[in-house]
Amino acid sequence: MVLENQDNRNLWEKIGDFFSANSIWMKWYCTGCGAIELPPTMTSRFDMERLGMGPMATPRQADVLLITGYLSSKTLRRVIYSYEQMQDPKYIVAFGSCTINGGIYYDSYATINQLDKYIPVDLYIAGCMPRPEGIMNAFADLITMIKKGQANGWRHYQENYEWYKQNQLDSLKEVIIHDEFHE
Amino acid sequence: MMNSMNNIIKQIDDVLTITNSEIITNRQFAIDINSGDVHQSLAYLKSIGFTQLSILTCIDLIANNEFQLIYILNNWELGLFVIVRTIIPRDNPAFVTIINIFPGAKYYEREVHEFFGVTFEGNDSYSKPLLLEIWDDIPPLRKDFDPQVYSDSKFPKRDLDKIYRSKIGGVD
Numbered sequence: 001m002v003l004e005n006q007d008n009r010n011l012w013e014k015i016g017d018f019f020s021a022n023s024i025w026m027k028w029y030c031t032g033c034g035a036i037e038l039p040p041t042m043t044s045r046f047d048m049e050r051l052g053m054g055p056m057a058t059p060r061q062a063d064v065l066l067i068t069g070y071l072s073s074k075t076l077r078r079v080i081y082s083y084e085q086m087q088d089p090k091y092i093v094a095f096g097s098c099t100i101n102g103g104i105y106y107d108s109y110a111t112i113n114q115l116d117k118y119i120p121v122d123l124y125i126a127g128c129m130p131r132p133e134g135i136m137n138a139f140a141d142l143i144t145m146i147k148k149g150q151a152n153g154w155r156h157y158q159e160n161y162e163w164y165k166q167n168q169l170d171s172l173k174e175v176i177i178h179d180e181f182h183e
Numbered sequence: 184m185m186n187s188m189n190n191i192i193k194q195i196d197d198v199l200t201i202t203n204s205e206i207i208t209n210r211q212f213a214i215d216i217n218s219g220d221v222h223q224s225l226a227y228l229k230s231i232g233f234t235q236l237s238i239l240t241c242i243d244l245i246a247n248n249e250f251q252l253i254y255i256l257n258n259w260e261l262g263l264f265v266i267v268r269t270i271i272p273r274d275n276p277a278f279v280t281i282i283n284i285f286p287g288a289k290y291y292e293r294e295v296h297e298f299f300g301v302t303f304e305g306n307d308s309y310s311k312p313l314l315l316e317i318w319d320d321i322p323p324l325r326k327d328f329d330p331q332v333y334s335d336s337k338f339p340k341r342d343l344d345k346i347y348r349s350k351i352g353g354v355d
Binding site: 073074077100101102106107108109110111112113114117167170171172173174178180 | 311314315316317319320323328330331333334337338339340341343
């Protein structure tokens with residue numbers, strides 16, 4: 001399924017996109033080794049805040065969800081849970097070859113192979129793992145996409161909710177989290 | 184170091200019935216024990232200073248139709264590890280819990296049950312899921328479980344025009 005790119009925003013949406021592109025709060029879900037590339041990206045060496053991106057502690061206040069690496073079927077439930085908590089507009093950036101095709105654990109009994117079957121990914125960063133330069137480049141691309149109104153994965157998720165839900169249920173059986181420590 | 188380890192092995196050999204012992208490194212040695220003697224052996228080892236259960240795990244010896252349970256104990260004073268190994272049958276694998284000797288084994292036993300299907304009598308929570316959620320196949324670390332088949336049936340794959348594979352050791 002391809003995310004379509006036509007621009008049919010009204011004036012207010014354009015203004016909204018302009019402002020949200022310039023102040024992006026991101027929440028990263030540290031599932032894999034990709035999380036280790038983020039501290040240098042955030043701190044003084046590469047300093048992502050000069051692009052207008054900052055870290056955010058909770059999904060409800062974040063704009064971008066970063067999926068930094070492998071997702072097992074267990075963590076995918078938590079990712080879907082976090083993603084659905086986020087406020088619109090929301091964007092997903094997926095890191096590394098593992099979110100694209102499963103990476104080196106393509107035949108594992110626990111890791112998923114293709115993330116965009118389950119949640120709408122706006123931007124993939126290829127690499128194993130992508131270096132901070134690649135991440136900065138992807139952030140710049142994401143900002144351009146938001147300004148042009150092309151990062152509309154969240155709208156795609158709303159419009160094709162049944163399709164996504166069916167894929168989630170096919171792979172996970174149940175998206176609701178049963179956790180012995182919270183029951 | 185070697186000397187104190189040989190002394191310990193001799194001391195253990197005098198008290199316990201060991202079928203085989205093996206020195207692995209200068210800080211590690213392994214002893215094979217019949218499954219009936221495991222509990223008294225672990226209690227004895229704990230009493231002579233091997234107070235920490237580092238791990239309890241399992242090996243699937245499918246060729247012999249057996250599981251091997253591995254208990255690794257650590258002696259902090261001597262800096263020694265002892266690997267206690269025992270064999271249990273692979274069909275309907277069942278063993279008795281050691282949580283009254285090492286209470287922390289509760290979670291290891293849950294893990295072994297989840298990944299190998301070994302049941303532990305006396306541990307009330309051994310059958311609770313620990314790492315896997317909603318598992319619907321044979322335990323995944325058994326040798327007769329095929330992860331590729333499971334992954335293909337469960338997780339959709341991306342259609343790629345061409346798949347590049349690197350050659351490792353001359354094999355595709």
